[in-house]
Amino acid sequence: MIFYVTCKLLFEEFSFKSGIWNLKLFNVIQVIGKLHLLFPSHKDETPIIDKHGKKRPSLTPRPVVEDEVGGEVQNMLERFGADINKALLAKRKRLEMYTKASLKTSNQKIEHVWKTQQEQRQKVQHEYSQQFLHVFQQWDADIKKSEEQEEKLMNLFRQQQKTFQQARIVQSQRLKTIKQLYEQFLKSMEDMEKTHESLLVGAQNELRKEMAMLQKKIMMDTQQQEMATVRKSLQSMLF
Template structure:
């Protein structure tokens, strides 16, 4: 009678604590003796252990390479960030220095304009005072001229009246001489 036998090899992964079916082998009683079965099982078990060891070694190697690559990329990134920060800081410093310079120039121009404005204001006040003094002088001269003109008119009127009176006296005198005579 043909009797089929199945052997199952279980590998327990310590890190995940679960059983994994690695390989199923069909064995017939007629073809294999009992001692061959144990040798095959030992051989498969040692192959599985070897495969597991190689797989773990490969995974460790891949993880190690990944970590190394990550560290290298991180170093490059850190260096780029450091350079970027240095450039940015230099640019900011340059901008602030230019800003300070511009503010100083604006303050200087403001002071200069304030000085010019104050000078113009003083000049304007002096000119206004001179114009006010000139107007007072003109008004006084006008008042004096009008007073003198009034006095001249009075004197002229008095002179005309005295000349007229004198003329009348002379005329009257001449008429008497002509009539008396």
């Protein structure tokens, strides 16, 4: 009777969806079954026949043995439940620790990518701003030079006309250079944005792979920890 009641309590108290836990629970029930075989119930006792041929009950104190076995089974159940709670708490703590570490690593990577892109933008802007400044300075110098030549060659129309033509050619070249630099600047910015976008996509893909590996590692560690906890609980109950 104690064996069937104990099995019912085990299945009601520790019913798991995982096949591993059900296997371990089955092992515990087998241990209780062995205890039941060692200490049979009071109904299985053989009556003793006295000298007058009358049957009288056995004098063996079976209820006391059954109470002791029931107490041991209850202690086993309590220790088993405490070990399971400890395993679940440790699993939750490990999951929180791995999640925090993963978020920290992700933030560091994103911050590094953003900082690198910002430095590259500043570098490109500085380079082209210096080139624009140099071209504008040359252009301003050419204009001043044209004005000086215009004042000096005011009496010489042909020379003045030739000077104007040369100045216009030079200005056209400067404008063409500015246009080319501007087009190069736009193209460089587009190429840089595409490169940054591809780097960001690569970083995101790498992050997804790391998250998947981390999740797999957490599941493996959790399974190993659960198996070790249950093995330790069974050893403590059996030995």
